[in-house]
Amino acid sequence: MHLLDQVAWPTAPIRTERLVLRESEARDRAAFVELFASPEVGTYVGGSRPRAELERAVPEVPARRPGFFVIDLDGAMIGMVTLDPRDPGRPGHVRPDGGETELGYMFLPRAWGRGYAAEACAAALDWFAGLLPGEPVVLCTQSANDRAMRLAAKLGFTEWERFVEYGAEQWFGVRAVRRGTLGP
Numbered sequence: 244m245h246l247l248d249q250v251a252w253p254t255a256p257i258r259t260e261r262l263v264l265r266e267s268e269a270r271d272r273a274a275f276v277e278l279f280a281s282p283e284v285g286t287y288v289g290g291s292r293p294r295a296e297l298e299r300a301v302p303e304v305p306a307r308r309p310g311f312f313v314i315d316l317d318g319a320m321i322g323m324v325t326l327d328p329r330d331p332g333r334p335g336h337v338r339p340d341g342g343e344t345e346l347g348y349m350f351l352p353r354a355w356g357r358g359y360a361a362e363a364c365a366a367a368l369d370w371f372a373g374l375l376p377g378e379p380v381v382l383c384t385q386s387a388n389d390r391a392m393r394l395a396a397k398l399g400f401t402e403w404e405r406f407v408e409y410g411a412e413q414w415f416g417v418r419a420v421r422r423g424t425l426g427p
Contacts, residue, residue: 245328246375247344252309259366262359264312264324267305271313274320274351275305283352287388289409314363321359322350324367326380334406335383335415343381344371361397368398368418379417386414
């Protein structure tokens with residue numbers, strides 16, 4: 244069982260200066276399909292998926308689980324932020340037994356370049372730190388993804404290691420933990 248499985252969910256919506264982080268609703272389904280079908284969004288996450296496949300596969304209310312936030316701007320979904328257990332079978336861990344929480348995010352291209360990802364990710368990280376102080380959060384991105392690398396630094400992630408996965412060099416960082424306290 245992961246730490247987030249013990250969190251009361253849904254949480255109350257989290258409000259930032261411009262955004263609301265909230266639970267997924269049925270009205271978000273079309274935006275989820277658009278997000279996962281977008282070739283631009285898929286560039287660094289293994290590619291986009293066919294829209295017809297997504298129309299069949301995406302449930303009426305997508306992704307309702309602890310740590311999954313829809314990012315809402317003026318009443319419409321523009322992206323998502325996730326805090327999920329990192330798969331223990333993947334490379335990249337700060338604890339010998341794994342169990343870290345991994346930050347993930349995706350935004351529709353029309354929302355890029357406006358600081359929404361930084362604002363939403365910072366709010367989600369603050370929420371997590373308030374619930375589970377001192378717990379590490381990790382982030383993994385292709386080192387070729389300059390925007391994601393800049394955001395990782397802005398959010399306070401520091402490089403832990405690099406490795407090749409999915410045919411590309413991955414940058415793996417950690418936040419709120421000093422090397423040596425958990426062991427590589």
